[in-house]
Amino acid sequence: MEDTSHIILDSELGIADAEHVYELLQSTYGSTSSITIDATRTERIDTAIAQLLYAYMRSAQSNSMTVDWKLSRAVGSAMEKLGLVTQSPPFVAPSQASNS
DSSP states (O other), rough: OOEEEEEOSSSSSSSGGHHHHHHHHTTTTEEEEEEEEEEOOOEEEEEEHHHHHHHHHHHHHHHEEEEEEEEHHHHHHHHHHHTTOOOOTTSSSSSGGGOO
């Protein structure tokens, strides 16, 4: 089993991208103990993708996987508006999100 997987998300993610993102996330199950999801270049994310990412995070945690999130300000803000932000990782407040 690979130790860590790394997924880099596109700059814009809408409902049309949900199947592709789902397949990327599902490809990590059973093949890794931790995953890094890099959304630092993502400037637009819709509700469907935000919910998909959140559901993945919850499922991964319940399967003892570690999920490391690297968020842009835009993604952090979207997650916060949807009530999907916690005060600690995996999601961070937009003021703490990476803008690289």
